[in-house]
Amino acid sequence: xxxxxxxxxxxxxxxLVIAGFSVYAYSGRSGSGDVVIDASGVQxxxxxxxxxxxxxxGPLGDTIVVIKAGKxxxxxxxxxxKLCVHMPAISKPGQWIACLxxxxxxxxxxxxxxxxDDLSY
Amino acid sequence: xxxxxPGSALLQKNASARVxxxxxxxxxxxxxxxxxxxxxxxQIMLFLLLNVLSGRKIRFLxxxxxxAGIVVFNLVIPTGRVLVxxxxxxxxxxxxxxxxxxxxxxxxxxxxxxxxxxxELRFPGRVGGLIGRSxxxxxxxxxxxxxxxxxxxxxxxxxxxxxxxxAGPMQEGEENDPDRTTPVGLAILxxxxxxxxxxxAFTIVHPHPIWGG
Amino acid sequence: MxxxxxxxxxxxMDLVAFMGAICLFLSAIExxxxxxxxxxxxxxxxxxxxxxxxxxxxxxxxxxxxxxxxGQGLIGGTLISYVFLFSAVGSFASxxxxxxxxRLFAPRISLVGVGVLGALFSNITQILLARVLIFGEGAxxxxxxxxxxxxxxxTLLGLFAERFAARSRWLASVRSAVAASKxx
Numbered sequence: 001x002x003x004x005x006x007x008x009x010x011x012x013x014x015x016l017v018i019a020g021f022s023v024y025a026y027s028g029r030s031g032s033g034d035v036v037i038d039a040s041g042v043q044x045x046x047x048x049x050x051x052x053x054x055x056x057x058g059p060l061g062d063t064i065v066v067i068k069a070g071k072x073x074x075x076x077x078x079x080x081x082k083l084c085v086h087m088p089a090i091s092k093p094g095q096w097i098a099c100l101x102x103x104x105x106x107x108x109x110x111x112x113x114x115x116x117d118d119l120s121y
Numbered sequence: 122x123x124x125x126x127p128g129s130a131l132l133q134k135n136a137s138a139r140v141x142x143x144x145x146x147x148x149x150x151x152x153x154x155x156x157x158x159x160x161x162x163x164q165i166m167l168f169l170l171l172n173v174l175s176g177r178k179i180r181f182l183x184x185x186x187x188x189a190g191i192v193v194f195n196l197v198i199p200t201g202r203v204l205v206x207x208x209x210x211x212x213x214x215x216x217x218x219x220x221x222x223x224x225x226x227x228x229x230x231x232x233x234x235x236x237x238x239x240x241e242l243r244f245p246g247r248v249g250g251l252i253g254r255s256x257x258x259x260x261x262x263x264x265x266x267x268x269x270x271x272x273x274x275x276x277x278x279x280x281x282x283x284x285x286x287x288a289g290p291m292q293e294g295e296e297n298d299p300d301r302t303t304p305v306g307l308a309i310l311x312x313x314x315x316x317x318x319x320x321x322a323f324t325i326v327h328p329h330p331i332w333g334g
Numbered sequence: 335m336x337x338x339x340x341x342x343x344x345x346x347m348d349l350v351a352f353m354g355a356i357c358l359f360l361s362a363i364e365x366x367x368x369x370x371x372x373x374x375x376x377x378x379x380x381x382x383x384x385x386x387x388x389x390x391x392x393x394x395x396x397x398x399x400x401x402x403x404x405g406q407g408l409i410g411g412t413l414i415s416y417v418f419l420f421s422a423v424g425s426f427a428s429x430x431x432x433x434x435x436x437r438l439f440a441p442r443i444s445l446v447g448v449g450v451l452g453a454l455f456s457n458i459t460q461i462l463l464a465r466v467l468i469f470g471e472g473a474x475x476x477x478x479x480x481x482x483x484x485x486x487x488x489t490l491l492g493l494f495a496e497r498f499a500a501r502s503r504w505l506a507s508v509r510s511a512v513a514a515s516k517x518x
Contacts, residue, residue: 001493001497003444003446004441004444005442006435006443007450009447010448014450015485017454017458017481024474025475025478
């Protein structure tokens, strides 16, 4: 049996769709990083892609970390200097915000697995 | 596979296909509405017990593979507190809970469905009659499946279909679901319903989950 | 070469029920094929739908799909589970897309092309459903191998369906019976 014109087109379309899904699934998408929060020995991880508001408990009280529209920032913190609240929102791997008095450290990590190692804290 | 004879299991002898189906349909929301993973696990135990009572073989390995697969896929997107990180892969609380919630929904509904759906279940109306007819022909084809020859699949399947089709249409009255529901069967199903809905009522009155939700 | 005498099914509804029964028979065969992952399907139960595309009018074809889906739910006992939802959504997506492409490109597309596109649409809708119901964002990871496997099996099934359609005396008898019932 011989394949006809639209059989080849159909198979080509499938290969194209598979290629598209592969690129989407296996390469890092923009805004696909994770927010990693460390506070007194406990770690939290949240995807940058989902908006949320988390209260992270430290020795002085709750530091409020907000993820909104692919960016993370500290909305409020019980520390006296409020440095972390005034730091700009972070969205790229390697960027960070620290709330030293309350021992909360927020950073952005690349797509799961690709840990950025050039940070030391 | 579809079986015609009633079978010797307790719920096969003491409950009709229709009563089992109604029970399953009533249990369905009490399971899906339940967001407490610990209670869901208990409900799954109940469904598996009802499977045993219905004479269904439980494929534990399949349940395990499916559950593990669903949990692993949900862990891919970390969300929440890191519980452990074996081999550098973080297992987060939120992702684990959402994975377990989905895995229990998937496997629990299979368990629920497997005991409450019997092949001889018939629905009323024209479509119901058509389904019964289809299952009747299905059993006829199944009866001749040994005639299929691996060396000439097309030829032998063709011959089988011609033969089964030539055997004539289904006669009325060849299909029925005798009502063999007894007080024993009814009691088992009622207790299951009360337990499952009771657990849901408990989570409403007492909204602190045992785990998850 | 239709032998009219072989048709003894009394009505079109009997024919629909019989087509549904063949789908169920092939599901039973599918169930016996050993697989590494429980929900993987070769898709052989869709071959009758492929063969019926040119034979049955659209409403009857969709009725065969209904019988296939509900029958599988009854025999496998999965009628009130997610498995049923996946099966229903996948079956209708493939049947409707196969119908559409067969009608659009009829002489210039064979059952191979039609089957491959049916598998593609069926698999994409099932992946979307899996993303919502069971896997979350992780569903995208399984999409490429799932779609690739579907394309391969659908190509093979399409080739088989073409050969079967060319050789089958049974299908020829069904064709002539449907044509005769239309003529009445």
